[in-house]
Amino acid sequence: MSADPPRHVLILGGTTEARRLAEALAGDPSYRVTTSLAGRVSAPVLPPGEVRIGGFGGVTGLAGWIVAHDVTHVVDATHPFAERMSFHASEAQAFTGVPLLALRRPGWSPGPGDDWHFTDSLAETSVRLPELGGRAFLTTGRMGLHAFAHLADTWFLVRSVDPPDAPVPPRLEVLLARGPFTLDSERELLARHRIDVLVTKDSGGSATAPKLTAAREAGIPVLVVRRPPVPEGVAEAQCPRAALEWLARTPG
Structure with missing residues (x-):
């Protein structure tokens, strides 16, 4: 057989x-x-x-x-x-x-000391972002940058594996990198670029989670897009x- x-x-x-x-x-x-x-x-x-x-x-x-x-x-x-x-x-x-x-x-969950603000879409996030800061670390991926392209007064640091395609925000610096990222490197990045708001999706996992700890330590608010x-x-x-x-x- x-x-x-x-x-x-x-x-x-x-x-x-x-x-x-x-x-x-x-x-x-x-x-x-x-x-x-x-x-x-x-x-x-x-x-x-x-x-x-x-x-x-x-x-x-x-x-x-x-x-x-x-x-x-x-x-x-x-x-x-x-x-x-x-x-x-x-x-x-x-x-x-x-x-x-x-x-x-x-997914991720906020802990003591976190200042998280939840949204249901990138479009909603772009509306709420200017209320929370003017120098944003945007880690939602290169495919959704068009949702923020109209925000002329906000400075963006975007991190992605590959360069983003237009349309993108006018005040933009792109950092090409692939995780995982360390807590020390995230602390340094936030400080060096004077970031005052972090934007992320609730992706979960450990590879990119240190940015959340670094934001909490720095007292930076975090806009979190809920996952579908x-x-x-x-x-x-x-x-x-x-x-x-x-x-x-x-x-x-």
């Missing part, structure tokens, strides 16, 4: 959690793993296993790829703010019946280990 073929796991990746899950699955002969990357970063850190780069062509393209490649499980381990891709994954699950898990690291919810009905896990447990108990 022939052995069962390995189960094919499609990881919608781009996060540390996605890479760690791929690393765990790559050493298990009962799984075949393919990680899909959006291709928005010029030199991504590639995980082990098979890798595909680029979009699927919407919901129908994703569903077609899942069926054509005999995918047995899909793990949506995209960035917590990759709302469109998560919606596409949920819709593809409805079309194909292939089990779907959303792998989302926990996981699509209704989709199973969730907060770490790669929990995702492995889901894969082990979920037939495909």
